[in-house]
Amino acid sequence: MRFILNLIKNIIAVAGIIVIVxxxxxxxxxxxxxxxxxxxxxxxxxxxxxxxVPVDEFKPGQHYAVEENDLLxxxxxxxxxxxxxxxxxxxxxxVSDLSKMGxxxxxxxGQRGNQFIMYQFGSDxxxxxxxxxxxxxDLNALHQNIEMKPMNAY
Numbered sequence: 001m002r003f004i005l006n007l008i009k010n011i012i013a014v015a016g017i018i019v020i021v022x023x024x025x026x027x028x029x030x031x032x033x034x035x036x037x038x039x040x041x042x043x044x045x046x047x048x049x050x051x052x053v054p055v056d057e058f059k060p061g062q063h064y065a066v067e068e069n070d071l072l073x074x075x076x077x078x079x080x081x082x083x084x085x086x087x088x089x090x091x092x093x094x095v096s097d098l099s100k101m102g103x104x105x106x107x108x109x110g111q112r113g114n115q116f117i118m119y120q121f122g123s124d125x126x127x128x129x130x131x132x133x134x135x136x137x138d139l140n141a142l143h144q145n146i147e148m149k150p151m152n153a154y
Contacts, residue, residue, distance in 0.1 A: 081121040084108065089154035100148040109135060109146050 025031050025039040032039075084092075084103070093101050098110035098117075108119040116129040118138065129135040132148075139146060 078122060081105070084121065090151055093151045093154065098151075100150055101154070102146040102148040104144060104146050107139070107142075107144055107146060109139070109148060111148060 022039060025037050031037055089101070093099075093110070096110070097112050099112070101108070101110040103109070106120060108121065110117050111132070116132050116135040118127045118129070118135060127138070129138070
């Protein structure tokens with residue numbers, strides 16, 4: 001009888017560990033974006049490495065595409081916010097080809113041509129949106145209120 005109870009306890013313990021590992025891989029921010037993570041949210045959006053993402057590349061139900069970060073590259077991810085605070089915003093907008101830009105402590109948003117981008121400081125990727133409405137909807141979902149301003153406001 002003790003053997004059966006110990007076996008049941010061990011099975012419950014192993015199942016609990018598996019559940020904890022699953023939720024850690026699925027929801028922990030530092031784990032879910034890793035390349036090796038088979039449970040990550042890779043299916044929620046597609047990666048595009050092209051400079052311009054055509055609007056027809058977006059799949060139904062998809063709000064954004066993901067590109068490599070070309071805004072603040074060649075610097076440590078942990079220092080991007082500090083470096084962004086030090087640089088001239090007009091020059092940054094000109095070099096990054098942004099016509100409008102807004103930022104707060106966590107995010108940088110902007111308009112590049114007919115695309116709208118959102119960058120979380122420290123991330124390796126930027127989100128590219130087809131419309132400003134979709135960008136604002138995602139900002140609202142993240143509880144962020146950022147207003148984009150033209151270059152002459154900086």
